[in-house]
Amino acid sequence: xxxxxxxxxxxxxxxxxxxxxxxxxxxxxxxxxxxxxxxxxxxxxxxxxxxxxxxxxxxxxxxxxxxxxxxxxxxxxxxxxxxxxxxxxxxxxxxxxxxxxxxxxxxxxxxxxxxxxxxxxxxxxxxxxxxxxxxxxxxxxxxxxxxxxxxxxxxxxxxxxxxxxxxxxxxxxxxxxxxxxxxxxxxxxxxxxxxxxxxxxxxxxxxxxxxxxxxxxxxxxxxxxxxxxxxxxxxxxxxxxxxxxxxxxxxxxxxxxxxxxxxxxxxxxxxxxxxxxxxxxxxxxxxxxxxxxxxxxxxxxxxxxxxxxxxxxxxxxxxxxxxxxxxxxxxxxxxxxxxxxxxxxxxxxxxxxxxxxxxxxxxxxxxxxxxxxxxxxxxxxxxxxxxxxxxxxxxxxxxxxxxxxxxxxxxxxxxxxxxxxxxxxxxxxxxxxxxxxxxxxxxxxxxxxxxxxxxxxxxxxxxxxxxxxxxxxxxxxxxxxxxxxxxxxxxxxxxxxxxxxxxxxxxxxxxxxxxxxxxxxxxxxx
Ligand code: HEC
Ligand code: HEC
Numbered sequence: 001x002x003x004x005x006x007x008x009x010x011x012x013x014x015x016x017x018x019x020x021x022x023x024x025x026x027x028x029x030x031x032x033x034x035x036x037x038x039x040x041x042x043x044x045x046x047x048x049x050x051x052x053x054x055x056x057x058x059x060x061x062x063x064x065x066x067x068x069x070x071x072x073x074x075x076x077x078x079x080x081x082x083x084x085x086x087x088x089x090x091x092x093x094x095x096x097x098x099x100x101x102x103x104x105x106x107x108x109x110x111x112x113x114x115x116x117x118x119x120x121x122x123x124x125x126x127x128x129x130x131x132x133x134x135x136x137x138x139x140x141x142x143x144x145x146x147x148x149x150x151x152x153x154x155x156x157x158x159x160x161x162x163x164x165x166x167x168x169x170x171x172x173x174x175x176x177x178x179x180x181x182x183x184x185x186x187x188x189x190x191x192x193x194x195x196x197x198x199x200x201x202x203x204x205x206x207x208x209x210x211x212x213x214x215x216x217x218x219x220x221x222x223x224x225x226x227x228x229x230x231x232x233x234x235x236x237x238x239x240x241x242x243x244x245x246x247x248x249x250x251x252x253x254x255x256x257x258x259x260x261x262x263x264x265x266x267x268x269x270x271x272x273x274x275x276x277x278x279x280x281x282x283x284x285x286x287x288x289x290x291x292x293x294x295x296x297x298x299x300x301x302x303x304x305x306x307x308x309x310x311x312x313x314x315x316x317x318x319x320x321x322x323x324x325x326x327x328x329x330x331x332x333x334x335x336x337x338x339x340x341x342x343x344x345x346x347x348x349x350x351x352x353x354x355x356x357x358x359x360x361x362x363x364x365x366x367x368x369x370x371x372x373x374x375x376x377x378x379x380x381x382x383x384x385x386x387x388x389x390x391x392x393x394x395x396x397x398x399x400x401x402x403x404x405x406x407x408x409x410x411x412x413x414x415x416x417x418x419x420x421x422x423x424x425x426x427x428x429x430x431x432x433x434x435x436x437x438x439x440x441x442x443x444x445x446x447x448x449x450x451x452x453x454x455x456x457x458x459x460x461x462x463x464x465x466x467x468x469x470x471x472x473x474x475x476x477x478x479x480x481x482x483x484x485x486x487x488x489x490x491x492x493x494x495x496x497x498x499x500x501x502x503x504x505x506x507x508x509x510x511x512x513x514x515x516x517x518x519x520x521x522x523x524x525x526x
Pocket of ligand 2: 061065068069072128129130131132133137138141151152155159162163165166177181185523
């Protein structure tokens with residue numbers, strides 16, 4: 001079953017506020033974690049052998065996961081804890097009972113707040129668990145069978161109406177959860193995993209992250225960017241960060257902030273770019289950082305981010321990553337330790353090296369009229385990775401994301417609107433007849449009614465406004481609208497249409513966007 005990420009249903013407003021804390025270093029005067037565990041948790045969690053505490057010592061999870069558990073202790077069980085102590089505990093628990101990098105592979109989208117991700121879990125998990133929250137919330141935890149079972153018991157105990165809320169009583173939820181889900185989860189996400197033991201002994205030191213990083217990014221609705229992020233230490237596992245970059249259109253991307261490292265690689269930064277606070281959620285290992293950087297107040301406005309430490313050798317990106325056969329264009333290669341002349345394969349000639357540094361090479365390229373269409377590996381010396389797409393004509397246009405959720409907001413309320421942000425991806429057909437991605441193209445954007453219902457209710461008129469040249473959709477105000485049938489709100493069901501021009505020929509692609517109500521509950525892990 002496919003489903004969208006949706007927020008859970010508990011009163012975790014506190015977790016939202018606490019999320020801010022995760023990205024900023026804690027104070028130096030903090031009490032040590034062992035003392036806090038003893039004095040604030042041990043009252044309810046029984047001491048066991050080997051300095052363990054019941055429940056707490058038998059789980060591993062991400063910093064966000066630990067934050068959510070402790071926030072729940074506060075909202076539901078009356079735990080009293082200071083923000084400083086909670087930060088200390090989250091850091092300690094994420095460091096000593098975290099997840100190895102390989103254990104978060106494939107589910108980092110939830111930490112990176114890519115809320116339009118369509119998840120693919122097995123049918124049983126999607127229906128039993130995924131009707132209330134993301135599958136990633138589960139996949140980002142490790143427990144033995146007994147702890148998975150207690151989690152099931154906690155769900156039904158805490159929310160006795162769970163079976164109704166999870167789309168009515170279409171099955172015996174509790175029985176299936178205990179008999180089928182618990183063994184499945186214990187096998188799929190076990191507490192003991194060699195990957196974690198290995199990571200604990202082999203994790204690189206935090207100091208290795210200090211230095212200058214060359215980065216490349218892409219922000220839907222705005223374009224590609226590149227620059228340098230400078231990292232200096234600011235204490236144990238905490239850093240000062242300064243970013244100097246530029247979008248392809250020349251506009252600046254500069255700012256300063258701080259970051260904290262959990263579990264030896266979970267980088268959580270807080271950087272103010274031109275007055276706007278942005279969060280960084282990266283996996284940082286050795287010479288590589290990768291993840292997403294997004295606005296704190298608008299996590300839908302975010303960029304894919306990849307960085308290489310200066311001094312290391314890596315080719316990160318080619319901007320733009322495409323070229324039309326028979327034409328000339330300027331492209332920039334981003335990376336670190338770049339030396340020598342780049343090679344783009346047969347039929348693509350480097351006309352001129354416009355500028356060259358170890359971090360960026362700007363070249364003028366010419367593609368022969370008969371250059372073979374398709375994605376080709378780009379090489380700089382022995383470095384490769386990103387590809388350059390050569391095309392002679394665009395075969396299809398895709399709207400990305402294909403399916404998305406925007407949300408009405410403001411209108412006198414405090415909940416911000418959630419925008420829709422789209423890219424138009426051009427696709428070509430290779431010599432083998434197989435489709436290949438050419439890249440993101442400028443497009444003209446509009447929305448239309450998704451179906452007859454939407455047409456009748458005039459959703460296009462009420463649900464919001466699409467910016468024609470950027471693909472940024474801003475939803476309407478929250479609250480009842482007297483101009484609509486039965487004074488309903490400004491929700492809507494829309495087609496998102498992108499028109500891309502290819503040498504005078506217009507090609508269109510289509511996506512689907514639901515404009516719905518505010519996200520009332522916005523926990524750190526959806
Ligand atoms: C007032 C009692 C109380 C205090 C104090 C308390 N807890 Fe809990 N804790 C509970 C109860 C009850 C549960 C089981 C229900 C649940 O998971 O919410 C629980 C469960 C947990 C779990 C397991 C959650 C899961 O998903 O299986 C963790 C982890 C946890 N607590 C951590 C902590 C930490 C860390 C502290 C101290 C900062 C703490 N608790 C303090 C009552 C408490
Ligand atoms: C009726 C809705 C609902 C269903 C169904 C549901 N959950 Fe949850 N789940 C919640 C809520 C609400 C929370 C608490 C979020 C919080 O702590 O703020 C939660 C929390 C969790 C957590 C985090 C607990 C912690 O503190 O670490 C895990 C893991 C989890 N659920 C797994 C599952 C699994 C596995 C299933 C299916 C067997 C499932 N959930 C089914 C609503 C649901």
